[in-house]
Amino acid sequence: MKEKNASRGPLLIKNVLVEGKPNDIFVDDTGTIAAIGEGIARTCREDAAISIDGNGDLALPGMVNTHTHAAMTLLRGFADDMPLQAWLSEKIWPLEAHLTGDDVYWGTKLACLEMIKSGTVAFNDMYFFMEDAARAVDEMGLCAMLSYGFIDLFSDEKREAECRATERLVAALSGMQNPRIRAAVGPHAVYTVSPHGLRWLSEFAMKEKIGIHVHLSETEKEVSDSVSQWNKRPVRILDECGILTPRTVAAHCCWLDREECALLARKGVHISHNPASNMKLATGRAMPYHWLREDGASVTLGTDGCASNNNLDLFEEMKTAALLQKHAWNSQTLLPATEALGMATSAGARALGFGKGILAVGEPAHIILVDSQAVCNTPLHNYASNLVYSCQGSAVKTTIVQGKVLMKDRVVTGEEAILESASHAAAALVKRAADNSG
Amino acid sequence: MKEKNASRGPLLIKNVLVEGKPNDIFVDDTGTIAAIGEGIARTCREDAAISIDGNGDLALPGMVNTHTHAAMTLLRGFADDMPLQAWLSEKIWPLEAHLTGDDVYWGTKLACLEMIKSGTVAFNDMYFFMEDAARAVDEMGLCAMLSYGFIDLFSDEKREAECRATERLVAALSGMQNPRIRAAVGPHAVYTVSPHGLRWLSEFAMKEKIGIHVHLSETEKEVSDSVSQWNKRPVRILDECGILTPRTVAAHCCWLDREECALLARKGVHISHNPASNMKLATGRAMPYHWLREDGASVTLGTDGCASNNNLDLFEEMKTAALLQKHAWNSQTLLPATEALGMATSAGARALGFGKGILAVGEPAHIILVDSQAVCNTPLHNYASNLVYSCQGSAVKTTIVQGKVLMKDRVVTGEEAILESASHAAAALVKRAADNSG
Numbered sequence: 001m002k003e004k005n006a007s008r009g010p011l012l013i014k015n016v017l018v019e020g021k022p023n024d025i026f027v028d029d030t031g032t033i034a035a036i037g038e039g040i041a042r043t044c045r046e047d048a049a050i051s052i053d054g055n056g057d058l059a060l061p062g063m064v065n066t067h068t069h070a071a072m073t074l075l076r077g078f079a080d081d082m083p084l085q086a087w088l089s090e091k092i093w094p095l096e097a098h099l100t101g102d103d104v105y106w107g108t109k110l111a112c113l114e115m116i117k118s119g120t121v122a123f124n125d126m127y128f129f130m131e132d133a134a135r136a137v138d139e140m141g142l143c144a145m146l147s148y149g150f151i152d153l154f155s156d157e158k159r160e161a162e163c164r165a166t167e168r169l170v171a172a173l174s175g176m177q178n179p180r181i182r183a184a185v186g187p188h189a190v191y192t193v194s195p196h197g198l199r200w201l202s203e204f205a206m207k208e209k210i211g212i213h214v215h216l217s218e219t220e221k222e223v224s225d226s227v228s229q230w231n232k233r234p235v236r237i238l239d240e241c242g243i244l245t246p247r248t249v250a251a252h253c254c255w256l257d258r259e260e261c262a263l264l265a266r267k268g269v270h271i272s273h274n275p276a277s278n279m280k281l282a283t284g285r286a287m288p289y290h291w292l293r294e295d296g297a298s299v300t301l302g303t304d305g306c307a308s309n310n311n312l313d314l315f316e317e318m319k320t321a322a323l324l325q326k327h328a329w330n331s332q333t334l335l336p337a338t339e340a341l342g343m344a345t346s347a348g349a350r351a352l353g354f355g356k357g358i359l360a361v362g363e364p365a366h367i368i369l370v371d372s373q374a375v376c377n378t379p380l381h382n383y384a385s386n387l388v389y390s391c392q393g394s395a396v397k398t399t400i401v402q403g404k405v406l407m408k409d410r411v412v413t414g415e416e417a418i419l420e421s422a423s424h425a426a427a428a429l430v431k432r433a434a435d436n437s438g
Numbered sequence: 439m440k441e442k443n444a445s446r447g448p449l450l451i452k453n454v455l456v457e458g459k460p461n462d463i464f465v466d467d468t469g470t471i472a473a474i475g476e477g478i479a480r481t482c483r484e485d486a487a488i489s490i491d492g493n494g495d496l497a498l499p500g501m502v503n504t505h506t507h508a509a510m511t512l513l514r515g516f517a518d519d520m521p522l523q524a525w526l527s528e529k530i531w532p533l534e535a536h537l538t539g540d541d542v543y544w545g546t547k548l549a550c551l552e553m554i555k556s557g558t559v560a561f562n563d564m565y566f567f568m569e570d571a572a573r574a575v576d577e578m579g580l581c582a583m584l585s586y587g588f589i590d591l592f593s594d595e596k597r598e599a600e601c602r603a604t605e606r607l608v609a610a611l612s613g614m615q616n617p618r619i620r621a622a623v624g625p626h627a628v629y630t631v632s633p634h635g636l637r638w639l640s641e642f643a644m645k646e647k648i649g650i651h652v653h654l655s656e657t658e659k660e661v662s663d664s665v666s667q668w669n670k671r672p673v674r675i676l677d678e679c680g681i682l683t684p685r686t687v688a689a690h691c692c693w694l695d696r697e698e699c700a701l702l703a704r705k706g707v708h709i710s711h712n713p714a715s716n717m718k719l720a721t722g723r724a725m726p727y728h729w730l731r732e733d734g735a736s737v738t739l740g741t742d743g744c745a746s747n748n749n750l751d752l753f754e755e756m757k758t759a760a761l762l763q764k765h766a767w768n769s770q771t772l773l774p775a776t777e778a779l780g781m782a783t784s785a786g787a788r789a790l791g792f793g794k795g796i797l798a799v800g801e802p803a804h805i806i807l808v809d810s811q812a813v814c815n816t817p818l819h820n821y822a823s824n825l826v827y828s829c830q831g832s833a834v835k836t837t838i839v840q841g842k843v844l845m846k847d848r849v850v851t852g853e854e855a856i857l858e859s860a861s862h863a864a865a866a867l868v869k870r871a872a873d874n875s876g
Contacts, residue, residue: 076816077823081760081774114813279761280827282770310827311814316754322519323717323758324765332720336519375552376749378514378857379864385515389718389748394832419816426817 009049010034011403014041016054016369018359020383025059027365031403036361050405054369057397058383060341061357062121062366063314064348067213067251067272067302069127069149070136071099071107073114074426076306084281092307096128098432103425104129105136110422111312112140116412118313118393121366121401122354124249124272124302126186126213131172138178141406143354143366145249146173147186147213152197159197166201170208180402182353184211187243189218190226190234195241202242211247211353214238217260218252219283235260244269249351251302253292254278254285261288265295270351273343275324276317277304286328289335300348301340313393314344322388337388369398447487448472449841452479454492454807456797458821463497465803469841474799488843492807495835496821498779499795500559500804501752502786505651505689505710505740507565508574508582509537509545511552512864514744522719530745534566536870541863542567543574548860549750550578554850556751556831559804559839560792562687562710562740564624564651569610576616579844581792581804583687584611585624585651590635597635604639608646618840620791622649625681627656628664628672633679640680649685649791652676655698656690657721673698682707687789689740691730692716692723699726703733708789711781713762714755715742724766727773738786739778751831752782760826775826807836 011027018025024041026048028034035044045051079091104127115123122143125133130146137144148169152159166185173183185201187193193201205212217223217234226234235256238244246268253271256264264271273287292299301321303312318340325335349357355364372380376391399407406412449465456463462479464486466472473482483489517529542565553561560581563571568584575582586607590597604623611621623639625631631639643650655661655672664672673694676682684706691709694702702709711725730737739759741750756778763773787795793802810818814829837845844850 074817075819076828077818077820080820080823080827081771083770087770110813110816117813276757276761279765280770282764282768284765284768286765306828310823311829313830316757316830319714319754320758320761323714326720327717327722327724327762328765330720330722332521332525332718333519373854373857375548375555375857378548379512379861380515381513381864381868382515382518385518385748389518390514390744391749392751392754392830392832394830416811419811419813423817426819430819 010047011365011400011405012041012044012048012051013059013367014051014053016057016059017372017383018059023059025359025367027403031365033359033361033363033365036359052398052405052408057372058370058377058387059359060368060370060387061345061349061359062368062399062401063119063344064300064352064354064357065115065120065123065302065312065314066249066270066300066348066351067274067304068111068123068125068312069305070111070123070125071104071127071133072305072307073110074103074107074422074429076310078307078430080310094437095429095433098429098436099128101129101132103429105132106422106425108133108136109140109418112136112142113412113415113418114312115142116140116399116406117396117410118315119368119370119396119399120312120314121368121399122349122352124213124352130169134173134176134181137181138176141401141404143180143352143401145182145184145211145213145352147184149186149188150197150201151188151192152194153192154194159194162197163200166204170210182211183208184213187212187214189215189222190237191222195237198238198241198243205247211249212243212245213249214243214251216250216253217255220255220285223255233260235263239263239267249300252278252283253287254283256288258291261291261297262295265292265297268298270298270300270347272300272302273321274302274304275320277308279324280308286324289325290329290331298347298351299343300351301343315387315391315393315395318344318388337384340388341384365400365403367400368396371395371397448485449803449838449843450479450482450486450489451497451805452489452491454495454497455810455821456497461497463797463805465841469803471797471799471801471803474797490836490843495810496808496815496825497797498806498808498825499783499787499797500806500837500839501557501782502738502790502792502795503553503558503561503740503750503752504687504708504738504786504789505712505742506549506561506563506750507743508549508561508563509542509565509571510743510745511548512541512545512860512867514748516745516868518748532875533867533871536867536874537566539567539570541867543570544860544863546571546574547578547856550574550580551850551853551856552750553580554578554837554844555834555848556753557806557808557834557837558750558752559806559837560787560790562651562790568607572611572614572619575619576614579839579842581618581790581839583620583622583649583651583790585622587624587626588635588639589626589630590632591630592632597632600635601638604642608648620649621646622651625650625652627653627660628675629660633675636676636679636681643685649687650681650683651687652681652689654688654691655693656716658693658723661693671698673701677701677705687738690716690721691725692721694726694729696729699729699735700733703730703735706736708736708738708785710738710740711759712740712742713758715746717762718746724762727763728767728769736785736789737781738789739781753825753829753831753833756782756826775822778826779822803838803841805838806834809833809835
């Protein structure tokens with residue numbers, strides 16, 4: 001399926017380093033990498049409508065954020081450093097109660113802008129008013145898997161309403177016929193969704209051939225409450241309800257035991273590691289990467305929402321992941337730079353179904369160019385090490401999604417208007433919540 | 439003491455936010471803040487030789503890096519993700535064995551460039567060829583406390599040579615008569631310096647009225663070896679040798695016990711927290727901030743060298759510190775954003791003796807301006823939260839040290855030449871080491 005209204009021609013990217021070696025990249029008018037190699041610019045030059053001189057910069061597959069709540073950029077910095085329950089019940093939930101579709105639209109526009117500026121090409125989003133989020137994604141040119149956060153709180157009535165809301169979103173996204181936007185179902189977590197609800201979502205997702213996006217074993221309390229109430233750990237509940245599939249992304253996964261890692265690997269579930277959020281909210285345990293790796297599980301990277309991170313920079317997240325794993329599991333060699341890069345690119349792209357996340361002929365041209373002359377790349381002993389341990393998203397100069405240039409030399413069209421509108425939306429939201437709290 | 443050859447006049451910074459409130463800042467021709475307040479631009483305008491329009495950006499005291507080995511920028515990404523002993527003995531030490539004064543000069547130039555670009559105005563450096571480092575600092579305009587890394591390996595002969603090297607550096611720095619450059623002594627650690635050496639350094643530092651820069655209790659092995667060999671923990675050894683003073687900066691301090699925290703606080707020692715380095719090298723324990731805070735100790739922030747971080751961005755380090763402390767000590771409220779900012783600014787400046795690290799009349803004008811229109815500051819619910827949890831050093835637009843503008847709108851004079859020369863120096867160093875390893 002080709003994208004509607006695609007306004008692009010063939011693209012030639014000259015003079016870039018791919019895995020440390022000089023290359024040119026030619027992208028055809030469907031946004032697919034058609035040729036890649038040293039010196040191919042000579043033969044492809046005349047076919048290209050647009051030509052970019054990479055100046056020896058590093059070309060990489062774009063980053064993929066496998067767990068976020070994009071519109072929560074509007075809550076960035078609204079409340080931090082509080083005990084979890086007070087933070088949620090006194091700050092986050094009261095504000096979210098006043099969210100409108102317009103807020104979600106502007107919050108998602110701001111999130112997309114931030115992702116484009118830090119080299120992210122695709123993301124996995126779970127929130128509310130997702131038709132408005134889809135509109136923002138459509139306009140901004142990114143790829144996204146979008147799900148409605150399904151929360152039935154074990155009530156039959158609420159469950160029925162959540163099922164209809166899920167159906168409506170999936171129908172609406174399908175109607176957009178935009179190959180950059182994929183639908184998923186979004187069971188929030190085992191402590192907010194009934195087994196009935198989970199089973200319905202599993203069957204609906206299978207029928208619609210769409211993904212599943214779920215929070216899993218983020219806190220110790222989630223696991224112990226689940227054991228007290230159901231005599232089962234969360235992974236087993238999800239398994240019994242059909243939620244563990246190769247189309248599933250499970251976020252956090254801090255409190256997995258050894259057997260659960262093996263089961264998730266066997267089921268082909270994609271794990272989204274969210275180290276910054278887990279540390280900020282003191283979940284008390286790092287995702288057991290060493291076990292998941294041993295079992296050959298698919299481990300990807302996510303930032304979580306901006307209320308608990310508070311940015312969407314996957315370069316920063318790669319470093320945080322590589323540092324946290326070493327610290328938490330007492331190993332200087334765990335999660336080396338090349339593996340962190342793979343989590344943020346190829347593993348993420350496969351998890352969301354947006355190609356293989358590599359630079360190769362036949363792959364969608366989701367490409368970023370990272371400044372090889374930046375301080376963070378000086379000296380350039382090892383590109384993977386610099387990208388993970390030294391650089392941040394600000395070193396990305398150019399972001400290309402499906403062959404379309406969304407940022408060139410750090411300029412994104414319409415940036416100022418988005419910043420202004422998102423600021424206004426955030427301020428108005430806080431005011432509405434305050435006016436209604438008395 | 440005024441700086442030699444200071445080429446600056448009075449400076450007016452208009453229209454900035456200081457702690458969230460609109461202000462102008464007037465800096466006199468000695469580089470001291472002479473006035474600060476809303477609307478003072480009206481009265482000071484005619485006195486200013488240079489005027490900067492802050493456009494509503496956030497003005498902050500500059501960041502202070504209290505533990506680094508600046509010239510190790512040349513080793514950025516040279517080796518990572520290895521077991522500690524192999525990393526040191528197979529990679530880092532063989533390369534360092536071929537370091538020249540010129541390498542240290544270019545490595546320090548590169549480090550200063552990186553610090554200016556990420557809003558750091560002062561740093562605490564321990565390394566070799568420190569006269570060359572001082573030349574780089576002098577040229578680049580930053581403030582630094584410089585020490586020669588004293589390592590006698592318990593040999594009398596080596597100790598004498600190290601004493602002379604220390605004396606030579608202190609005399610050379612004193613001869614520069616540059617108030618931005620302060621000398622310190624640099625006892626490397628209790629496992630590399632004899633008690634004789636430590637005592638000599640303590641007495642020499644007291645006589646010269648200069649600082650002390652030491653590594654302390656970084657690894658569990660350092661503590662257990664010390665107990666095995668001397669039946670004393672490292673803090674006690676340093677204390678008995680007179681190293682624990684209010685002029686001392688002790689880096690790392692991961693493996694302090696409860697009583698050691700209290701002693702360090704009582705002695706007025708400044709602790710340098712280095713979270714990224716500690717996590718990357720899997721020291722296995724986070725500095726016990728909760729105890730040090732309880733005792734009222736001075737806790738500051740450092741990046742360590744670029745072989746073990748791998749950048750010098752104190753914004754990133756503030757976030758890493760705030761996240762690590764919450765994770766390690768299982769508290770959502772430990773090390774909130776305002777305290778992280780204080781560690782990186784006021785506590786650091788006091789530790790190195792470069793003012794109080796606040797924006798106030800009479801203080802040296804070490805000022806940075808952070809882009810209030812950046813994505814990381816949108817929305818701007820809370821400036822401290824955004825600075826710590828959302829922004830990185832790349833959000834700094836302007837860096838001013840002692841009233842001199844070192845970066846304006848992200849442009850540092852001479853940047854390209856430094857990047858090129860540092861790259862060449864790094865490549866040549868690796869080649870020399872390789873040629874000599876056969």
